[in-house]
Amino acid sequence: MDEFAAMARAALREAGVAVDEDDLPLVVLVYQSMVRQFAALDAADPVRFPFEPVDPSRAP
Amino acid sequence: MTHPQDLGLRDQVAGIATGELDPHELLDATLARIGECDAELNSTPVTFPKESHDMVDRAPAGGLHGAPVTIKDMFALPWRGARNGTPIELFPASESGAFRRLRDAGAVIAGVANMHELGMGSTGVVSAYGPARNPCNPAHCAGGSSGGSAAAVAARLVAASVGSDSGGSTRLPASYCGVVGLKVTYRSLPYDGYFGMGTTFSAPGVFARDAADARLVAEALLARPLRAANAPQLRVGLVRSPFWDDVDPTVSAACQTALDRTGWSLRDLVIEHLELAGVAAMARLLAEAGSPRPDVLDQVSAGTRAMMLAAMLTPARVVPKADRVRAAVMRSVASAFAEIDLLAWPATAATAPLVDDPWVTLPSGRLPADISNVRQASLANLCGIPGVSVPAGFDPAGLPIGLQLLAPWGSEGRLLDAAAHLEVTSA
Numbered sequence: 001m002d003e004f005a006a007m008a009r010a011a012l013r014e015a016g017v018a019v020d021e022d023d024l025p026l027v028v029l030v031y032q033s034m035v036r037q038f039a040a041l042d043a044a045d046p047v048r049f050p051f052e053p054v055d056p057s058r059a060p
Numbered sequence: 061m062t063h064p065q066d067l068g069l070r071d072q073v074a075g076i077a078t079g080e081l082d083p084h085e086l087l088d089a090t091l092a093r094i095g096e097c098d099a100e101l102n103s104t105p106v107t108f109p110k111e112s113h114d115m116v117d118r119a120p121a122g123g124l125h126g127a128p129v130t131i132k133d134m135f136a137l138p139w140r141g142a143r144n145g146t147p148i149e150l151f152p153a154s155e156s157g158a159f160r161r162l163r164d165a166g167a168v169i170a171g172v173a174n175m176h177e178l179g180m181g182s183t184g185v186v187s188a189y190g191p192a193r194n195p196c197n198p199a200h201c202a203g204g205s206s207g208g209s210a211a212a213v214a215a216r217l218v219a220a221s222v223g224s225d226s227g228g229s230t231r232l233p234a235s236y237c238g239v240v241g242l243k244v245t246y247r248s249l250p251y252d253g254y255f256g257m258g259t260t261f262s263a264p265g266v267f268a269r270d271a272a273d274a275r276l277v278a279e280a281l282l283a284r285p286l287r288a289a290n291a292p293q294l295r296v297g298l299v300r301s302p303f304w305d306d307v308d309p310t311v312s313a314a315c316q317t318a319l320d321r322t323g324w325s326l327r328d329l330v331i332e333h334l335e336l337a338g339v340a341a342m343a344r345l346l347a348e349a350g351s352p353r354p355d356v357l358d359q360v361s362a363g364t365r366a367m368m369l370a371a372m373l374t375p376a377r378v379v380p381k382a383d384r385v386r387a388a389v390m391r392s393v394a395s396a397f398a399e400i401d402l403l404a405w406p407a408t409a410a411t412a413p414l415v416d417d418p419w420v421t422l423p424s425g426r427l428p429a430d431i432s433n434v435r436q437a438s439l440a441n442l443c444g445i446p447g448v449s450v451p452a453g454f455d456p457a458g459l460p461i462g463l464q465l466l467a468p469w470g471s472e473g474r475l476l477d478a479a480a481h482l483e484v485t486s487a
Contacts, residue, residue, distance in 0.1 A: 008369070008373060011372070011373055012369060012372060012373070015372055016354055017354055017357060017369070017372070019369065022362075023362065023365055023366055023369060026362060026363065026366035027366045027369045027370050027373075029366070030366050030367055030370035031370040031373055034342070034343075034346065034370060034374070035375075037339045037342060038339065038343060038375065038378045040335075040336060040339050041336070041339055041340065041343060041378050041381040041382060041385065042377075042378070042381070044336060044381060044384070044385060046384065048388075049333075049381075049384035049385055049387070049388050050384065051380070051383075051384055051387075052384070052387035052388075052391075053387075054260070054383050054386050054387050054390070055444075056246040056247075056260055056261075056386075056390070056441075056442070056443060056444025057245065057246045057247040057248070057444055057469070058444075058469050058470075059390075059394045059397075059468060059469050060387065060390045060391050060394055
């Protein structure tokens with residue numbers, strides 16, 4: 001938590017946002033949930049998922 | 061005597077055309093009903109009688125001539141900027157693309173529809189205006205983020221409303237409130253003055269009491285007639301996992317029964333890469349949401365602020381990975397549509413939860429409604445395809461159940477014909 005909080009504070013300060021300490025526990029909770037799920041994307045084989053331009057306004 | 065808002069949209073428009081209904085009197089009756097009936101529902105927190113009457117005076121001939129509708133707080137109007145469910149103006153007053161399309165069809169904007177704060181929730185319980193409540197039982201959510209639109213239509217305050225859908229925000233509240241809710245194809249109308257222009261997931265949506273009324277509004281928004289489909293003979297793919305499996309059994313049974321009565325050719329279908337669609341949608345949506353105006357953060361609830369701040373920390377590496385998955389899923393969905401006409405599954409995994417406890421109990425356990433709602437809805441946003449929620453009965457508590465249908469890009473006409481067929485076969 002402390003390490004993440006320091007990183008979050010620094011990253012958000014760089015983005016021009018001063019974080020209230022009261023907000024941090026909830027931010028950590030949401031972020032950790034996100035990161036757990038992102039592991040599935042990290043594991044996706046780039047050969048199986050080649051780069052293609054994405055245009056959701058029409059069929060690929 | 062029948063209140064004019066007990067008439068559907070088609071009857072209102074026809075009544076105005078024949079002179080049986082005066083559009084100023086219709087507007088006054090609509091505003092009076094909102095004033096009398098909306099205190100508990102909180103669906104339409106802002107009205108502007110002068111500007112609405114001015115619209116009546118200037119309404120051109122068109123498919124919606126003289127008909128009062130509401131529009132979500134996500135669209136700028138010439139006299140009011142979009143606030144997106146917050147206390148501050150996020151988009152300045154202007155003629156948004158959706159406003160122009162409605163005005164040019166002769167519609168009259170009667171009020172602004174309540175919405176979940178910044179569109180970041182599917183329950184409608186968090187808003188600067190207070191929660192929007194469900195007309196079937198005001199202790200329950202109207203849904204979100206376009207909950208005010210769904211509730212106003214279900215409560216017969218207006219016959220139609222325009223909302224939006226970035227992760228189910230039209231289809232989910234339509235399901236909760238028992239009305240038709242159509243999400244159109246991504247970027248199928250001008251996005252200026254629309255808060256959803258900042259994401260690759262958002263599309264405007266239409267709420268109406270039935271499919272034919274929804275078609276009238278959709279044709280106005282899309283500025284084109286919608287092609288008819290051979291609705292009795294559609295081929296429909298059912299994606300069982302996860303969209304039918306982790307669903308309240310009452311909901312899945314009602315949706316299956318509704319489909320079984322259609323006479324459609326039903327078959328189970330697997331969409332390749334679907335297991336990664338949800339996380340790809342989440343990564344992309346968070347990255348796109350993670351660039352708020354700094355002053356917005358001070359004006360929103362703690363929960364929304366935490367989500368925004370966490371979104372700002374989305375690791376850059378996952379965005380191109382999400383896009384690669386998105387492209388693959390779009391190809392899989394396009395391939396599926398080569399064999400079938402529609403995809404179908406329950407719009408929401410459970411009926412509307414309580415405003416004070418917006419969680420649902422599913423076979424997988426008890427979880428926030430937002431999680432299962434986004435799971436049921438986000439494939440359409442990830443791919444950009446249109447979708448509709450059609451009423452499919454009620455649970456034992458009298459809360460509505462919605463069946464979701466998805467169609468290929470640009471096939472809104474097929475969806476609404478299918479919805480109309482369902483209305484007939486479910487009656």
